[in-house]
Amino acid sequence: NAGVTQTPKFQVLKTGQSMTLQCAQDMNHNSMYWYRQDPGMGLRLIYYSASEGTTDKGEVPNGYNVSRLNKREFSLRLESAAPSQTSVYFCASRDRAIYNEQFFGPGTRLTVL
């Protein structure tokens, strides 16, 4: 089992460019998440998907869009990148039971110049 995989691992963009961060999990989990972590800070929830076919805004959704492509895959899109979106982006997945923990991917380090 690969767990949660994210691509790419690193990315540098110029202001105004767009890109999509990919996330996939092979644990048959229902819920998936996107977080951002700024240096020395906690994780802030961007969007989450409670189950296939649903997505909901988190704490900081502005400037991002998501797609739950199928049960395995959850992508995050930056339509017009801004320097304020420089961060490490973590994808996570979780099974349905309320006590279950999240499993995290290794993160994508994004720099917007």
Place this chain on the structure above:
Amino acid sequence: AQKITQTQPGMFVQEKEAVTLDCTYDTSDPSYGLFWYKQPSSGEMIFLIYQGSYDQQNATEGRYSLNFQKARKSANLVISASQLGDSAMYFCAMRGSGYSSASKIIFGSGTRLSIRP
């Protein structure tokens, strides 16, 4: 709305001492759950312990225990007999209730714990 607060940005503790990391929360959900995660300098997120709001006993997992005080809305992590490998960032997180809210998990700002030899 849910909110998680960790008021200790950093802590230094002598090896083998016990340490308590503070976490307070606010929610209007009737039931909820609290998680603690560890993030070493390598960056991965490691799940430590979970406490449900209706659990009768405080959660324990090896050297980790959760001091859950529902009336005070606090869920502090206690690490007994600290080790050098415990040096890391520690995050408190919370989920709500309801079909969608039970999946929504937010994190606190974290506490950086440093263990002195």
